[in-house]
Amino acid sequence: MPSIIFKDTKKNIQTLTKKAPVKYAVEADIKPGITEAYVTFDKKVFTYRLRISAVDEYKEDTSVILKKQTGLKTTLSVEVVEPMDPIPLSQFRKGKKKLTEFSDFEEVELPRIEVVEKTNYMDSLSSEVKEILELAKKKNVEISVSMAEELTSYKKSLKPKQFDELLMRVAKDLESKRIDPFEAVGIIAAQSIGEPGTQMTMRTFHFAGVREMNVTLGLPRLIEIVDARRIPSTPSMTVYLKPEFEKSEDIVMNVVKELENTTVIDVADIVTDITQMLLTIRPDEAKMSERLVNHSDLLDALAKMKGITVISDASNNDIVVKPQQESFKRLYQVQEQLKLLTIKGVPGIKRAIARVDQVTKSWILYTQGSNLKEVLEIDEVDANRTYTNDIIEIAQVLGIEAARNAIYNESLRTLSEQGLEVDQRHLMLVADMMTFGGSVRAVGRQGISGRKSSVLARAAFEITTKHLLRAGLLGEVDPLTGVAENIIVGQPITLGTGAVNLVYRAFSK
Amino acid sequence: MSPYTKFEKARIIGARALQVSMGAPVIIDVPPTVMDPVDIAMLEFDNDVIPITIKRDTKEN
Numbered sequence: 001m002p003s004i005i006f007k008d009t010k011k012n013i014q015t016l017t018k019k020a021p022v023k024y025a026v027e028a029d030i031k032p033g034i035t036e037a038y039v040t041f042d043k044k045v046f047t048y049r050l051r052i053s054a055v056d057e058y059k060e061d062t063s064v065i066l067k068k069q070t071g072l073k074t075t076l077s078v079e080v081v082e083p084m085d086p087i088p089l090s091q092f093r094k095g096k097k098k099l100t101e102f103s104d105f106e107e108v109e110l111p112r113i114e115v116v117e118k119t120n121y122m123d124s125l126s127s128e129v130k131e132i133l134e135l136a137k138k139k140n141v142e143i144s145v146s147m148a149e150e151l152t153s154y155k156k157s158l159k160p161k162q163f164d165e166l167l168m169r170v171a172k173d174l175e176s177k178r179i180d181p182f183e184a185v186g187i188i189a190a191q192s193i194g195e196p197g198t199q200m201t202m203r204t205f206h207f208a209g210v211r212e213m214n215v216t217l218g219l220p221r222l223i224e225i226v227d228a229r230r231i232p233s234t235p236s237m238t239v240y241l242k243p244e245f246e247k248s249e250d251i252v253m254n255v256v257k258e259l260e261n262t263t264v265i266d267v268a269d270i271v272t273d274i275t276q277m278l279l280t281i282r283p284d285e286a287k288m289s290e291r292l293v294n295h296s297d298l299l300d301a302l303a304k305m306k307g308i309t310v311i312s313d314a315s316n317n318d319i320v321v322k323p324q325q326e327s328f329k330r331l332y333q334v335q336e337q338l339k340l341l342t343i344k345g346v347p348g349i350k351r352a353i354a355r356v357d358q359v360t361k362s363w364i365l366y367t368q369g370s371n372l373k374e375v376l377e378i379d380e381v382d383a384n385r386t387y388t389n390d391i392i393e394i395a396q397v398l399g400i401e402a403a404r405n406a407i408y409n410e411s412l413r414t415l416s417e418q419g420l421e422v423d424q425r426h427l428m429l430v431a432d433m434m435t436f437g438g439s440v441r442a443v444g445r446q447g448i449s450g451r452k453s454s455v456l457a458r459a460a461f462e463i464t465t466k467h468l469l470r471a472g473l474l475g476e477v478d479p480l481t482g483v484a485e486n487i488i489v490g491q492p493i494t495l496g497t498g499a500v501n502l503v504y505r506a507f508s509k
Numbered sequence: 510m511s512p513y514t515k516f517e518k519a520r521i522i523g524a525r526a527l528q529v530s531m532g533a534p535v536i537i538d539v540p541p542t543v544m545d546p547v548d549i550a551m552l553e554f555d556n557d558v559i560p561i562t563i564k565r566d567t568k569e570n
Contacts (some may be wrong), residue, residue: 496516497517501563501566502520
């Protein structure tokens with residue numbers, strides 16, 4: 001459904017609000033049939049919505065409110081003026097393209113976000129799965145939904161009696177794999193991840209092809225995950241496109257172009273002429289075509305820079321830039337700014353390569369450098385599948401639950417790539433411990449171990465005297481609830497058999 | 510399925526074995542070959558005659 005967007009003054013909107021419903025004359029040609037208009041004051045966010053019942057040609061009339069004094073062309077019959085939650089310009093689409101700037105009037109579309117109610121989880125299961133769960137309930141055993149899904153394939157091939165037996169055995173096996181309460185799961189997890197860790201090799205992985213990319217893997221990567229580094233040593237993204245664009249090479253190449261952050265220095269030489277206070281940009285054709293940048297892109301980028309005069313030399317491709325303020329200091333500043341001036345692309349993405357997936361025959365982009373937020377804003381990108389290996393970035397953009405899953409997936413992938421099998425529950429425990437506080441915390445002195453509530457537990461870990469002295473000065477109290485504290489004072493620990501309270505039972509059953 | 514976890518079972522048997530080793534009367538008849546107090550306690554546990562049970566905390570305190 002098309003609607004229009006335009007810029008207006010606060011005063012005009014105020015009079016409209018007061019007098020609505022009213023006729024409003026504007027200076028643009030507007031097609032009839034439009035029912036909604038969005039108004040902005042600053043060309044960035046839209047804060048008012050006008051409901052329009054009719055669009056007519058402008059005729060002079062005293063009852064009409066005028067937007068301007070001259071050049072009026074159309075009269076809108078405004079029914080209601082509604083203030084609304086601000087919508088940024090990037091939400092509007094013109095011919096499926098995102099708008100980055102607009103002149104005073106534009107006919108656009110506002111894509112609606114459909115809200116679909118989430119179905120009940122149990123209702124979403126197939127009838128076969130439900131049947132098996134039902135059967136398990138009847139037999140008084142517990143099996144998980146995923147297990148029931150797996151069992152459906154056996155249901156047909158086995159006789160009912162055999163299937164019952166299978167179900168019972170599966171349930172019994174699941175029961176035995178359960179952890180008892182007060183088991184020291186943390187220690188077991190530490191050992192279960194630590195031992196395979198000793199067998200990991202220090203190795204980096206290479207992408208085949210001319211433009212090579214390195215991704216940290218193996219032990220260094222595992223340490224990186226657990227340390228919760230702000231920036232991983234090799235941030236990289238796997239960018240998937242929406243299914244409708246995935247197979248078209250042209251679109252994929254365009255997205256690559258949009259992703260790769262190209263600066264002036266990447267495609268041109270900058271020559272400084274001190275005598276005339278000029279900077280000459282000499283584009284390198286070979287580099288330009290490699291980076292998929294053309295001359296006008298360069299000029300567009302320069303036009304956005306302030307405080308300079310751009311003189312395009314028609315005789316050759318050189319572009320001459322002159323600082324408006326004539327001083328050597330300014331000349332130097334402009335030169336430095338020019339070097340880092342972004343022509344195209346997403347900040348932080350150094351390189352992007354596209355490869356065809358051999359199985360699905362669709363294109364997948366791999367990038368060096370990561371900027372999840374801005375990559376997700378690109379229209380062609382499928383936000384559901386796009387992935388980054390920067391866990392902190394995931395926490396910032398998608399939230400802590402996503403970061404928890406990222407820690408789990410990354411560590412599982414790092415281990416399984418080396419052919420090491422670790423029970424997923426150990427990795428889940430680590431991921432949960434790192435994220436349960438609402439932010440990603442490292443394992444170690446800066447993170448989990450260093451922030452335990454008990455003084456004695458902290459003192460037992462590292463820098464004993466510092467913690468004890470501090471606790472003494474502040475008069476901290478230790479309730480001796482943890483394990484390390486109880487070992488220090490010589491009590492039974494609150495784990496395993498130590499956590500059991502015995503009471504006398506007068507009569508046997 | 511036993512109503513006890515492995516830790517609770519170990520703790521009950523341990524406590525009972527200590528009692529038996531210090532001369533407490535054995536509740537059930539045990540074969541004369543069974544001499545070890547732990548074995549006796551285990552037999553008693555399997556027959557559910559040990560006068561000890563578990564008090565579980567319902568919430569953290």
